[in-house]
Amino acid sequence: MYMKKVLGLFLVLVAGLVSCNSNDDENGITIDGITITDDVDCCSAEEALQVYRFLQGVSIIPELSVEVDGKYNVYAYSKTGSLHTGYNELYFVATKKISGNYVKNFEVKNITPLMYMTQMNMSHSTPVSAGVESFNDGYLAVKRGWVSFLMNSSENGSWTISYDVDVLGSTGGTGNVNITVDALPDGQEWLKTFKVGDEVYVLSLVNPTDWQTGTNAIQAYVSKKSQPITTPYALATERFTIEIDPRMPDMGNHTSPDNVALTRQEDGSYVGRVNLTMTGLWRIHLTVKDAEGNIVAGGDDLKDGLSSLYWDVTI
Ligand SMILES: [Cu+2]
Structure with a gap:
């Protein structure tokens, strides 16, 4: 009990030191009107800027974003912001609501796509990645996973998807969200x-x-x-x-x-x-x-x- 208190005090002190540091204007980078700062839960402002730049090259999937515990936002992205038959790479980031800063240690799990087949009155899932991992050493705050959709949305059937998330001890999830899976163009069968x-x-x-x-x-x-x-x-x-x-x-x-x-x-x-x-x-x-x-x-x-x-x- 005593040790826990000491450890807790120590962590508060460390957090205090780091946050003093990050309030220093020297550690902020302003781009597109957004100020990116050092954050103990993520990265230096430079590393955060890399993440920000990476996200400029992908598009958000608005229906797959979720607020967690009133404190964090988790955003999902794909190349185009839409989904299609076959393999779709998905990217996730978590941000603090208060600062907009990225969080490095978060977990996306239980990605569960489900298609309801109207005429057959049955449901089926589809292939998903084993887990969601950091994109690479350069982008620790970006997690990557994938879903490969067996078929496109149509009058024959419709898709929902859900996932759970854990951000710095706060848990949440999307619940079942309706999504549209586009057919691939002619000449593409993946x-x-x-x-x-x-x-x-x-x-x-x-x-x-x-x-x-x-x-x-x-x-x-x-x-x-x-x-x-x-x-x-x-x-x-x-x-x-x-x-x-x-x-x-x-x-x-x-x-x-x-x-x-x-x-x-x-x-x-x-x-x-x-x-x-x-x-x-x-x-x-x-x-x-x-x-x-x-x-x-x-x-x-x-x-x-x-x-x-x-x-x-x-x-
Ligand atoms: Cu189906």
Whole structure:
């Protein structure tokens, strides 16, 4: 008890010292009319400015913002501020309401997307990231996760999503929020499923809009349909190999050299290399093998000798 009091007093003293420091005008940076200051719960003003700049390159998803305990705001962002079928990267930041300063130590958890299928009168979830992590060492105050939507919103069904958050000991969450999942344009199919026995797996292609002509890193996730299906789908624990055969269907199905199969990385994603020698529609035919090298998907139902399991990417 006594030790706790001493420790508490010590923390108050430290906080007092640091906050004296951060009240010093020398430690504030004003940009776009906003003053960014050093903050003991985040970072130096310079580091906070990096976060601020990063957020200029993404767009807020207004319906996914939440106030926590009257003290904090948590904001969610995606590249465009909207969501679409397939893999969507999500970014989260937490700020103090009183100062607008970022908070570094916060946790976003239980990201739970749910689609209600009108005619079938049933609900299902979809693949999500294992967790939400700091973006990288340079952006500790930005957390990143992802959701890969199986299908778009339509008269056939509608989506909700919720997540919980913990900011410096204060807990909160969004509750179920209605969201719209847009269909991808023609010539883009970034999510496919395959079956092995009774299990259904989802192949989510990561950010192919970043690709350019020539050789590109190709990244994907393999998730496993949950039981019950209203539970978010976690990454599959099996170790697959995903062989790729990119073709241009509008140009006599010609292929390209030097493609490398996707293999499982330490972070749970699958990474390979794809060579797209020109702009246009590329159909990336997939053959999935298990850890023993047996073909488990894309091996039968061939059309013109090509797998009928594929992603479409138009660059
Ligand atoms: Cu659905």
